[in-house]
Amino acid sequence: FGCVQVSPGSSVSEQSLSDSLALLNDQGLGRLLGSWSKLQLLEWVSSEAVTTILHKLIEMRMEQLCRGEYERSFLLEFQEWLELVLGWLAKVFVSEADGDAASLPAAPGGLGVQVVPGGGSVLKQWRCHMHQFFCRIYVNMRIEELFSIIRGGSLHLFFDLKFCLERTNQRQQLLTSLKSAFESRLLHPGVHTSDILTVYISAIKALRELDPSMVILQVVSQPIRKYLRTREDTVRQIVAGLTGDAEGCTDLASELSRGDPVTLEMQDSDEEGNDPEDWSPDPTDAMPDKMGSKRRSSDIISLLVSIYGSKEIFIDEYRGVLADRLLQQLNYNTAREIRNVELLKLRFGESHMHYCEVMLKDMADSRRINSNIREEESKLSEEEQPPLPLSAIILSSEFWPTLKEEKLELPPVVCQAMEAYTHRYEKLKAMRTLSWKPHLGSVTLDVELEDRVLTNLTVSPIQAATIMYFQEKSSWTLEELSAKLGAPKELVHRKLALWQQQGVLREEAGGHFYVVEKGSSKEKLDRGVMLIDSDEERDSNTATQSEQREEKLQLFWVYVQAMLTNLDTMTLERIHTMLRMFVATGPVVTEMDVNELEAFLQRKVRDHQLIMSGNVYRLPKSN
Numbered sequence: 151f152g153c154v155q156v157s158p159g160s161s162v163s164e165q166s167l168s169d170s171l172a173l174l175n176d177q178g179l180g181r182l183l184g185s186w187s188k189l190q191l192l193e194w195v196s197s198e199a200v201t202t203i204l205h206k207l208i209e210m211r212m213e214q215l216c217r218g219e220y221e222r223s224f225l226l227e228f229q230e231w232l233e234l235v236l237g238w239l240a241k242v243f244v245s246e247a248d249g250d251a252a253s254l255p256a257a258p259g260g261l262g263v264q265v266v267p268g269g270g271s272v273l274k275q276w277r278c279h280m281h282q283f284f285c286r287i288y289v290n291m292r293i294e295e296l297f298s299i300i301r302g303g304s305l306h307l308f309f310d311l312k313f314c315l316e317r318t319n320q321r322q323q324l325l326t327s328l329k330s331a332f333e334s335r336l337l338h339p340g341v342h343t344s345d346i347l348t349v350y351i352s353a354i355k356a357l358r359e360l361d362p363s364m365v366i367l368q369v370v371s372q373p374i375r376k377y378l379r380t381r382e383d384t385v386r387q388i389v390a391g392l393t394g395d396a397e398g399c400t401d402l403a404s405e406l407s408r409g410d411p412v413t414l415e416m417q418d419s420d421e422e423g424n425d426p427e428d429w430s431p432d433p434t435d436a437m438p439d440k441m442g443s444k445r446r447s448s449d450i451i452s453l454l455v456s457i458y459g460s461k462e463i464f465i466d467e468y469r470g471v472l473a474d475r476l477l478q479q480l481n482y483n484t485a486r487e488i489r490n491v492e493l494l495k496l497r498f499g500e501s502h503m504h505y506c507e508v509m510l511k512d513m514a515d516s517r518r519i520n521s522n523i524r525e526e527e528s529k530l531s532e533e534e535q536p537p538l539p540l541s542a543i544i545l546s547s548e549f550w551p552t553l554k555e556e557k558l559e560l561p562p563v564v565c566q567a568m569e570a571y572t573h574r575y576e577k578l579k580a581m582r583t584l585s586w587k588p589h590l591g592s593v594t595l596d597v598e599l600e601d602r603v604l605t606n607l608t609v610s611p612i613q614a615a616t617i618m619y620f621q622e623k624s625s626w627t628l629e630e631l632s633a634k635l636g637a638p639k640e641l642v643h644r645k646l647a648l649w650q651q652q653g654v655l656r657e658e659a660g661g662h663f664y665v666v667e668k669g670s671s672k673e674k675l676d677r678g679v680m681l682i683d684s685d686e687e688r689d690s691n692t693a694t695q696s697e698q699r700e701e702k703l704q705l706f707w708v709y710v711q712a713m714l715t716n717l718d719t720m721t722l723e724r725i726h727t728m729l730r731m732f733v734a735t736g737p738v739v740t741e742m743d744v745n746e747l748e749a750f751l752q753r754k755v756r757d758h759q760l761i762m763s764g765n766v767y768r769l770p771k772s773n
Contacts, residue, residue, distance in 0.1 A: 200276070207235060208284050216291060220304040225313060228284065236277060285314035293324050297331040303352045308359040315360070329370045337377040343387045347454075350374050351401045354450050375457050385467040388454050393471065393490045405450050406493050451497060465502050468494065469551045472506055477543065477590055480608070482517035484510050508549040516544045523574045538567040543591075544575075544584065556589040558611065559636035561618045564588075597654060600667035604652070612637065612645050617654065624665040631663075703750050710751070711769065719766040722748055 211231065216224055292299070292311050299307070315321060336349055350371065357367040378384045391402035455461050472487060488510055495503045520541050527535065560568075572584045593614035597604040609617075612635065619626065619634055631646075632639040646663060649655040653669045706729055713728060714720060720728075726744045751767060754760040761770050 201279075204235065204276075204280055205283060208280070208287055212284075212287055212291060216288070218295070220295075220299050220302060221306055223306060223310050224288075225310050232280065232284065235280065282317065285317045286320065288314045289318055289320045289324070293320070293327045296324070296328050297335060300352050300356045301349050303355075305356060305359055308356060312360050321366075325366060325369050328366075329373060332370060333373050337373055343378070343381045343383050344391075346374065346378060346381075347384075347387055347391065348401075350378075350454075351450055354453060355401075371453075378457055385458070385463055386471065389464060389468045389471050392451070392494070393468075402450065402454075406490075406497070461498055461502070465498060466551070469506060469509070472509060473551050473553070476509060476513055478592070479513075479543070480592060480594075482513050482520075482543075484513050505549045508546055512544060512546055512549075516542065519544060519575065519578060522578060523571065526574055536567045536570040537563045540567045540571050542571060542575075542584070553587060553590065556612075556641075557636045558589040558615065559634065560588050560611065560615050563618075564615070599654070599665070599669070602669060604654070609648070610645070612641070613648055616642065616645055617649055620655070620665050624667075626663050628661045628663070706747075706750070707754070714767065714769045719768045721766050722751065725751070725767065 211228075215227070289311065292307070315324065332349075332353075336346055353371060353374075354367060357370070358364065360366060388402070392406050394403040455464055458464075472491075475487060476484070491503055491506050491510065494506075568586055568588075572586075575584055576582065589611055591611055592608055593611055594606060594608050595614055595617075597607060597617065615635055616631060619631065628639050628643055628646075632642050635642060646655060646657075650657060653666055656664050656666050658664060709729060710725060713725065722744065726747050729747070751760060751762075755762050755767075758770065761768050
């Protein structure tokens with residue numbers, strides 16, 4: 151039976167189908183088909199050939215139009231094309247005994263199969279088979295491409311995929327394939343954390359369209375969530391995305407800014423007040439957990455916060471990000487940070503953002519204090535003026551995150567300016583004084599050389615202190631500079647690299663650094679620039695989460711030693727319980743995970759600071 155011949159590599163066009171219809175109109179062939187139909191042999195004789203033709207038609211059409219095309223829907227277009235194929239089938243399966251063909255149920259959105267006169271029950275079966283095959287092939291193709299579709303952020307074809315997936319039994323195939331694609335193509339050290347988060351956010355949007363129950367997302371995202379917990383910078387990248395600092399990622403910032411946000415308190419509340427009429431059971435492939443229908447109401451921010459199960463981690467990280475921004479300010483403009491804090495208060499609650507509000511208040515107070523000090527200095531005579539103009543950000547240390555500590559001895563002229571500023575502050579604020587962090591902040595300076603002037607350069611304090619010492623003499627060794635600055639030689643050498651890059655200093659044999667008084671035209675700068683080396687660009691003024699955690703663990707160690715001194719021996723569970731009861735660190739009570747505590751105590755055992763016998767710990771006896 152060969153009304154339409156299909157060979158590998160060939161294409162089937164509407165003209166081929168029209169030629170086949172003309173052939174079927176031949177009276178002799180029509181009588182033959184009618185005779186076979188009356189003898190009930192037509193389907194038996196032609197079914198295999200017709201099936202092969204239909205499958206080849208649909209597969210080739212789909213490869214030509216759909217493969218790699220993610221920006222538009224194809225259902226309506228394919229519906230019109232399938233009607234032409236149905237016309238060919240109606241001519242093949244003509245039967246005078248059959249009555250009018252019954253149509254298939256209409257698909258959502260009006261995508262139904264029209265009635266083709268002259269067909270019957272056989273034609274209806276073929277119609278069902280053809281649409282079923284189309285849905286299955288379409289789902290297979292999109293499953294292969296689903297990772298690329300999600301990564302590209304396109305949502306146009308998820309109506310098509312959802313429509314076809316509901317008519318096939320391929321849900322588990324999609325779950326397995328997409329989960330495997332995430333694990334093999336996304337979750338490995340070569341992918342940046344921000345890129346993983348971007349794909350995860352796109353997956354949330356796409357799979358929420360595909361499956362409103364969020365079950366597919368819950369299953370396939372488990373490896374992503376587990377892997378993100380192992381990345382040290384995950385929380386910082388999420389916070390950067392929320393506040394609009396992440397490169398190329400505006401989804402989280404827009405999600406934070408949208409009206410009527412879903413607060414995390416609402417996410418944590420129970421569902422007893424929900425209308426029982428709205429309840430629906432979870433799909434059979436849902437993972438057993440306590441989420442229930444909360445999964446369906448979760449938004450992007452809630453899902454990201456739930457990676458760690460604690461919003462305190464995100465609040466602490468945001469405090470660190472906010473501190474970095476405020477400390478890097480060249481002025482006291484905090485409008486952007488105030489907006490972010492207000493938006494985060496809607497998500498996390500006002501009480502949790504109290505410390506951030508105090509930090510912003512410190513900036514406003516610092517602006518006012520600086521204005522008062524500058525006004526007082528303007529009234530002084532020229533001899534009484536401080537050697538350098540100085541501005542300060544004055545912090546309430548209890549409310550700011552832990553700042554990094556670095557040793558740095560500044561040149562005498564800078565120390566004199568700081569002492570003068572402290573004296574004037576003490577006059578404004580009775581019974582208060584200032585404790586300076588000389589390694590933090592920024593310095594604006596001009597560098598005058600024999601043949602050029604570099605103006606309005608903004609550098610770090612250690613870079614400014616380093617170049618200032620070259621005013622005393624034009625050549626220094628690394629050891630001499632390290633002794634002057636009170637900083638490690640490795641750090642000083644790294645900071646000197648910036649001045650070498652700018653053509654101001656040159657290193658010669660023996661570790662000697664010289665001033666380059668005469669430079670090439672390329673080295674001449676006539677405008678203000680911000681000079682930040684690659685090392686400083688990565689650095690943060692605040693301690694990292696791991697550094698802060700280690701500091702808190704050391705605080706726990708003091709309590710553990712005291713408990714073991716009084717009680718002699720204790721089990722891991724008892725130590726954990728007592729720490730949770732009595733130890734509060736930072737702005738919120740931080741609960742230590744029992745596994746983390748066990749790992750910490752085992753480190754103390756390896757360092758011979760603890761002894762473990764059986765299931766109990768005790769302190770070693772002193773000689």
